[in-house]
Structure formats: C-alpha cells, structure tokens
Amino acid sequence: MVQRSVVRLGNGVVRGKAEFDVHAFLGIPYAAPPFGVNRMRPPQPVQPWEGELDATAYGPTAPKGDYPPQFARLFPEVVIPGADCLNLNVWTPDPGARGLPVLVWLHGGSFTNGSSSLPEYDGTAFARDGVVCVTVNYRLAAEGYLFLDDGTANLGLLDQLAALHWVQDNIAAFGGDPARVTVAGESAGAMSVTTLLSMPLAQGLFAQAIAQSGATAHTLTSEEACTVGGYLAEALGVPPDREAIKAVSMNTLVQAASDLVTEVQTVPDPAKWGRLALSLLPFAPTLDGSVLLTMPIDAITAGHGVDVPLLIGSNRDEGRLFLVPTGAIAAIDEPALAMMAGAYGLAGNDLAVYRANRPDASPGDILAAVITDWYYRIPAIRVAEARSAAGATGTWMYRFDHPEPRANHGLGACHGAEVPFVFDTITHPELGPLLGEVPSQTVADRTHQVWVDFITHGAPGWAPYDTVGRTTGLLTDDISPVDDPAGDERALWEDIR
Incomplete structure (x- = not known):
C-alpha cells in the first residue's frame, strides 16, 4: 500500500x-x-x-x-x-x-x-x-x-x-x-x-x-570547445555570442546541438572535428x-582526491555499442580494421595481439575490442595508475563481463549494459533491446551487492589496484579477482593512450 x-x-x-x-x-x-x-x-x-x-x-x-x-x-x-x-x-x-x-x-x-x-x-x-x-x-x-x-x-x-x-x-x-x-x-x-x-x-x-x-x-x-561553439553558432545562423545564441528559440537550439552530436557520432569528418572525431563528444x-x-x-x-576511495572500471565489450546497432560490425574487413586501428594509434603488429586472444573473432569484433580499450578501459587504468603513484587511500578496478553477445542481439557487455544490474532494475521491459530477453538476476544480485558494499563499507570485496598486481574484479554471476586481465593488450597502449 x-x-x-x-x-x-x-x-x-x-x-x-x-x-x-x-x-x-x-x-x-x-x-x-x-x-x-x-x-x-x-x-x-x-x-x-x-x-x-x-x-x-x-x-x-x-x-x-x-x-x-x-x-x-x-x-x-x-x-x-x-x-x-x-x-x-x-x-x-x-x-x-x-x-x-x-x-x-x-x-x-x-x-x-x-x-x-x-x-x-x-x-x-x-x-x-x-x-x-x-x-x-x-x-x-x-x-x-x-x-x-x-x-x-x-x-x-x-x-x-x-x-x-x-x-x-x-x-x-x-x-x-x-x-x-x-x-x-x-x-x-x-x-x-x-x-x-x-x-x-x-x-x-x-x-x-x-x-x-x-x-x-x-x-x-578551450580551443576545441570554442570550435564547437563556432560550429553551433554557424548552424544557427548567428554570431558566436552567448546573447545571440540565447535569443534563438529553445527548440531550435536543442535541435542544432543534437544535430552536431549526431554528426560527430555518425559521420565525423576528422578534418573538421580533429580529436573529437574519435572522442565523439562535442559538448x-x-x-x-x-x-x-x-x-x-x-x-x-598531482594528488588531488587521494583521500577519496574510488571504484572505477569498464565493460568487456563497450565498443560493440558503436558497431552492432548499425550493422557496421559485419561490414568491417581487414583493410578497414587496419585503417581504423591506426587512427587510434595501433600498428598492424599490435592487432596480432588482439587476434591471438580472439582466434574466432571477425575484423569487426577486433575493432570493437580496440575501441573498448581506447575509449574506456585504458583511460580508467590511467586514473588508477595515477592514484596509485600519488599514494591514494584506495582504488579498485572492475570489469563487467555480462552478458555474452549471443544473449542480447550481439551487443554483449557493451557500453551501458551494467547500469540496470548495478541498480537491480533489469526487469523493466524497455531494457530488452539492450540486455536481451532473460537478463540474469544472479548477476544483478552480485553486481548490486558489490556497489552496496563499496558505498557502505568502502571496499568492494577484492584487493585494491596497484601497478604491481593490477588486481581487477571481473563481474558476472560471481566475482573473480584477476591480476592484470588482458595485460598484453594493455601494454600496447603505453605511450599511445
């Protein structure tokens, strides 16, 4: 009641x-x-x-x-x-x-x-x-x-x-x-x-x-953000001035900004967008x-925030979100893989490491793994490494490994897939396209409890991250602490990302 x-x-x-x-x-x-x-x-x-x-x-x-x-x-x-x-x-x-x-x-x-x-x-x-x-x-x-x-x-x-x-x-x-x-x-x-x-x-x-x-x-x-502001003003037909932009109707401004995001996330021109063609975030x-x-x-x-315990991580298949819904993952061939991986900074012999770890993977699957690392996993590791060097109170790394791609329309543990498991809200029907039709309550129970334990007690249940062990909690229907998972792929990004 x-x-x-x-x-x-x-x-x-x-x-x-x-x-x-x-x-x-x-x-x-x-x-x-x-x-x-x-x-x-x-x-x-x-x-x-x-x-x-x-x-x-x-x-x-x-x-x-x-x-x-x-x-x-x-x-x-x-x-x-x-x-x-x-x-x-x-x-x-x-x-x-x-x-x-x-x-x-x-x-x-x-x-x-x-x-x-x-x-x-x-x-x-x-x-x-x-x-x-x-x-x-x-x-x-x-x-x-x-x-x-x-x-x-x-x-x-x-x-x-x-x-x-x-x-x-x-x-x-x-x-x-x-x-x-x-x-x-x-x-x-x-x-x-x-x-x-x-x-x-x-x-x-x-x-x-x-x-x-x-x-x-x-x-x-500031230079990149000013460039975006200029593109927005150009799309609105006004000078790059806050008062002029505010004078445009709210609906027109919202649509123009949304159109810029769609352009960057769908068909970005590197000559126009520079680094943002990879980051996909104009705002x-x-x-x-x-x-x-x-x-x-x-x-x-430099040590800011060292007294704040941090739980940080990513999903195993983040990059599949950007390739599966459009069907692009099936269209990627070896030349396209080499070109796109090169844009992220990897050379051909680097891709051999990814291939060896995924012997049955298509070129699109390998590209998804490269995107996952460039965009999500490696930046998280860099934060954890920086905090470790600065003597932070505690940093814990996780990787969310559920579901397998066959269970949710090829997406796997893609970007955003972990959130309903964290909140234990997996039964909402509108989540079916993302999670599949039978998401695991066991995974939700385990993942949600990890978050509750960290919020309540300040530790998620495995060893903190440092640059010696690089312990990472792999989250599925159980919690598996693993030292430096996919460490050979992580090492490829030194001096790149």
Missing part, C-alpha cells in the same frame, strides 16, 4: 510516498529554474515555498534532443516538460534514521541526453539495502556545456556541484549522513565524477566515488581556467 511521507527541508516541506518500506521523494528542486534571467547562468538558489511540495512524481527533464538513431531504441528517453528541471530524486529506507550511507548518481548520455527519471535508475533497491539513493538532473548540451571563452563555462558541472551542496545541507532529513556520500555515474556521468574528483570546488562534498565506463580522457581544451567539461583549472588527469596525478 502506498502511504504519504513528509520531510521538512531548509526551503520547505516535501511530500513523497512510501511503499514496501521504501520512501521516495521525486522531483525536488535543488536550484532555481535555469530560464528567463537565469538562462545560461550558474545555478541560482531555490526560493522557499509554502505548504507541502508534491514530490510523488518525477520532475521536469532538462531540454534535450533525441539520441542519434542507432542508439534511440537501446536507450529510451523520458521527456517531462516544465521549468524546474534542476531537480533530484531521493529514495530512503527511513527518513527518521540517522547516519545512513548515501549514493548520489549522475546519469550518462554524452552530456547531451538522459535524465534521472529513467526506470533503470530507480533507487528502490539501494534503499531496500540501507543506502539513501539520490539521482540528479543537470543541464545538457549547449545549455550545460557551451563554451565561448566569455567567462561562463561548465554550467552542467556547476549544477552537479549545486546538487552535491544540496545533499550536504539536506540529506540528514532523509536519514543520510553527509559525511558518507559516494558520488557515482556512468559514461558522461563517470567523466563528471572523475572531473569532480580533480576539482578544488568539489573538495569535501563527497567521501567516495564510483566511475563506470568513463574517465578523464575526454575533457575539451563536455572544458578546461576554462575558472571552474576547471587543469586537466583532470593532471590534477589526479
């Missing part, structure tokens, strides 16, 4: 719902609506409200376009209109409790798509297991990451910081401990996490971190010298 649940916050009272011993408070604003006078400005404070704020349904989503066509069926979007899009959701086992660990989740979506209201991010299972779960909306694409070198930058990151400040100020009202906050995210969310880990502005806002399939390698330089955190002072990997190498 659904019951009423009420909590008093600093700005007013919120009314949520309680069902099966889990209390949910949805769509709570953590910053003022980013429109009107607040448009393309840093997040502004929420104004207090009278009476009870209805927090029984998800709040508005940030303005966004559609995913590129090849991803739309795999990652169904939720679009909820409204101005209060800087909102978050809280699930708790007991608002009257004290000192519960807290998970703050930053969603993925190439910094252009996604929202905290997707069914796979439902925090019920975390609350069931004693964790207060918070999922956050933040501004996307041009609204969140347009850079014109005009003194305004990284508004999406500033939104995330505002949400983390809100958690520090308010989470005790839901039974959470502000000193036991773990910030986590996947893809763009994981890139956000490792960026926050490197930032002085985020110091003290979280005690632990989890980065799933995303690290620090995709931060834009992302930018080295602006104010919000983001230095490249995140450089800050981590």
Whole structure:
C-alpha cells in the first residue's frame, strides 16, 4: 500500500510516498529554474515555498534532443516538460534514521541526453539495502556545456556541484549522513565524477566515488570547445555570442546541438572535428581556467582526491555499442580494421595481439575490442595508475563481463549494459533491446551487492589496484579477482593512450 511521507527541508516541506518500506521523494528542486534571467547562468538558489511540495512524481527533464538513431531504441528517453528541471530524486529506507550511507548518481548520455527519471535508475533497491539513493538532473548540451571563452563555462558541472551542496545541507532529513556520500555515474556521468574528483570546488562534498565506463580522457581544451561553439553558432545562423545564441528559440537550439552530436557520432569528418572525431563528444567539461583549472588527469596525478576511495572500471565489450546497432560490425574487413586501428594509434603488429586472444573473432569484433580499450578501459587504468603513484587511500578496478553477445542481439557487455544490474532494475521491459530477453538476476544480485558494499563499507570485496598486481574484479554471476586481465593488450597502449 502506498502511504504519504513528509520531510521538512531548509526551503520547505516535501511530500513523497512510501511503499514496501521504501520512501521516495521525486522531483525536488535543488536550484532555481535555469530560464528567463537565469538562462545560461550558474545555478541560482531555490526560493522557499509554502505548504507541502508534491514530490510523488518525477520532475521536469532538462531540454534535450533525441539520441542519434542507432542508439534511440537501446536507450529510451523520458521527456517531462516544465521549468524546474534542476531537480533530484531521493529514495530512503527511513527518513527518521540517522547516519545512513548515501549514493548520489549522475546519469550518462554524452552530456547531451538522459535524465534521472529513467526506470533503470530507480533507487528502490539501494534503499531496500540501507543506502539513501539520490539521482540528479543537470543541464545538457549547449545549455550545460557551451563554451565561448566569455567567462561562463561548465554550467552542467556547476549544477552537479549545486546538487552535491544540496545533499550536504539536506540529506540528514532523509536519514543520510553527509559525511558518507559516494558520488557515482556512468559514461558522461563517470567523466563528471572523475572531473569532480580533480576539482578544488568539489573538495569535501563527497567521501567516495564510483566511475563506470568513463574517465578523464575526454575533457575539451578551450580551443576545441570554442570550435564547437563556432560550429553551433554557424548552424544557427548567428554570431558566436552567448546573447545571440540565447535569443534563438529553445527548440531550435536543442535541435542544432543534437544535430552536431549526431554528426560527430555518425559521420565525423576528422578534418573538421580533429580529436573529437574519435572522442565523439562535442559538448563536455572544458578546461576554462575558472571552474576547471587543469586537466583532470593532471590534477589526479598531482594528488588531488587521494583521500577519496574510488571504484572505477569498464565493460568487456563497450565498443560493440558503436558497431552492432548499425550493422557496421559485419561490414568491417581487414583493410578497414587496419585503417581504423591506426587512427587510434595501433600498428598492424599490435592487432596480432588482439587476434591471438580472439582466434574466432571477425575484423569487426577486433575493432570493437580496440575501441573498448581506447575509449574506456585504458583511460580508467590511467586514473588508477595515477592514484596509485600519488599514494591514494584506495582504488579498485572492475570489469563487467555480462552478458555474452549471443544473449542480447550481439551487443554483449557493451557500453551501458551494467547500469540496470548495478541498480537491480533489469526487469523493466524497455531494457530488452539492450540486455536481451532473460537478463540474469544472479548477476544483478552480485553486481548490486558489490556497489552496496563499496558505498557502505568502502571496499568492494577484492584487493585494491596497484601497478604491481593490477588486481581487477571481473563481474558476472560471481566475482573473480584477476591480476592484470588482458595485460598484453594493455601494454600496447603505453605511450599511445
């Protein structure tokens, strides 16, 4: 039976719902609506409200376009209109409790798509297991990451910081401990996490971190971000000026930004996009010298965030997401493999290592493995190596190895496949195209428990990562600690990535 649940916050009272011993408070604003006078400005404070704020349904989503066509069926979007899009959701086992660990989740979506209201991010299972779960909306694409070198930058990151400040100020009202906050995210969310880990502005806002399939390698330089801003202005037919871009209708701006992302992720011209033709992210955190002072990997190498335990990793088959949905994986032949691997920095004799480890693999399968390493696994390892050298408190590496490609339309343990297992939300029917028709509850139980153990106790259940053992937890229906898995392939990327 659904019951009423009420909590008093600093700005007013919120009314949520309680069902099966889990209390949910949805769509709570953590910053003022980013429109009107607040448009393309840093997040502004929420104004207090009278009476009870209805927090029984998800709040508005940030303005966004559609995913590129090849991803739309795999990652169904939720679009909820409204101005209060800087909102978050809280699930708790007991608002009257004290000192519960807290998970703050930053969603993925190439910094252009996604929202905290997707069914796979439902925090019920975390609350069931004693964790207060918070999922956050933040501004996307041009609204969140347009850079014109005009003194305004990284508004999406500033939104995330505002949400983390809100958690520090308010989470005790839901039974959470502000000193036991773990910030986590996947893809763009994981890139956000490792960026926050490197930032002085985020110091003290979280005690632990989890980065799933995303690290620090995709931060834009100011020059790259200015180039993207120029392309956006050109597409809109206006000067590369923030006021001119703001004057364009929201729908037109959202579509133009979405079209740029589709171009980069579908048919990028290296002569036009440079490094972004490989990174596929025209909108992302930018080295602006104010919000983001230095490249995140450089800050981590220098020791920033060493006192924050980190769980970081990737999926075994990340790159299949970019090749299977379009059918490109079957069209890759040996010359195409050699050319594309060369673009990532590998020579022909390097590919022999990948072939030897996959004797039955097609050229497309091998390219997917190369993309997996370049984009996800190696950047995560570089973060772990930097932290090890800096004497960090603890870093744990994982690799998610489920399912096999034959079980989910050829995708395998592709990019994004682990998230429903982490949240124990695999039964949602819209996840079938991504997970297959019979995803394993055993894998969900094991994976979810790893996250709960790390959030609650600060360790996932295997040895920390260092550059001697390189212990990595392989996650399937069991947890298998392995030293330096695919170490021969890892070694190929030294001095390349």
